[in-house]
Amino acid sequence: MELDLLGAHAERAYPILASLVCPRPIAWVTTLNADGSVNLAPFSFFNLVGTDPPLLMVCPGDRHDGTPKDTALNAKERGEFVVHLVDEPLGEAMNRSSATLPYGASEVAKEGLELLSSSTIATPRLAAAPAALECKVHSVQLIGENRMILGLIQRVHVREDIYEPDSARIRVNAYHPVGRMASPNWYCTTRNQFEMVRPA
Template identity: 70%
Template sequence: MELDLLGEHADRAYAILAGLVMPRPIAWVTTLNEDGTVNAAPFSFFNVFGDDPPLLIFAPGDRPNGTPKDTALNAKRSGEFVVNLVSEELKEAMNGTSATLPHGVSETEHMGLVTAPSSIVAPPRIAAAPASLECKVHSIQEIGSNRLILGIVHRVHVQELLLDREHLRIHQEIYHPVGRMGSPNWYCHTADLFEMVRPK
């Protein structure tokens, strides 16, 4: 079946693309509101896109009324954000921070999440996250109703047990972040791994 995502099936583009391009990593983004409270929200239109410089992109969709979400407003205003990655143990808390709360209510406080200071950006990290990436905004691209926030990763915090200190590699066999699958409510575990050696 052929689908026209710019025409007849445009209203189903999100469901179709989100249901096909998966699993997707989850960017659990912390930013600071204007009053200094911590905003935390998950986004699955996210990935890393290079290493020189270390570049990631996430796309916070707009609210149903078409206005930008707090994460987008905060990142644009301050030029800083932190991407926290989501472990199995944090999946419920991550999901809880996707709820729409009254303006000024911090998701981290609402969910009882402990934060830790970042090293070079003002927004804090989620202390229990397996890894956190401190980022400064490189640029923000708006394409139609899509808002892409490009960030340069300045610092990485990773739980010590996940890091092979000798080779500075992540122990893939014990790192199992949660992945996002199709809409509206599907997620996946990432513990079922296999290796394939790239041919020379």
């Protein structure tokens, strides 16, 4: 099968690509609304794009009416956001936070989640997350209807049980992130991992 995503299959680009390119990491993003309340939303069009400087991208799609989502508006206005990684105990809350709420209504309050202060930015972070990445907006790129927010990672907060201070590595056996799979409703766990030693 050959699929033309710029032509005959353009309307099906999202379900096709989102179901093929997986598993994808999930960015659970906090931003500050104009009134100072905290917005929380998950995005799976997300990944690291470099480490020197440490850089990530989050790509919030627009709403069905073509307007930007709150995360995109807030990140551009404030110039900052926090990306949280989602592990198994947080999966259900993450999924519920994807529901559309009126602007200014906080998913954090709705889910009863505890917030902690960030170190370098005003946007707070989630206490329960296994890791939180404080970001300042590097740039926002609009390509067609795609909005790519590049974030310069200022600080990384990790839960003590998943960090090995002697080696400065993450404990793979203790960290179980959830991954995004096929559209519309599929996810995966990452417990069935294996090691392949890279050749010289």
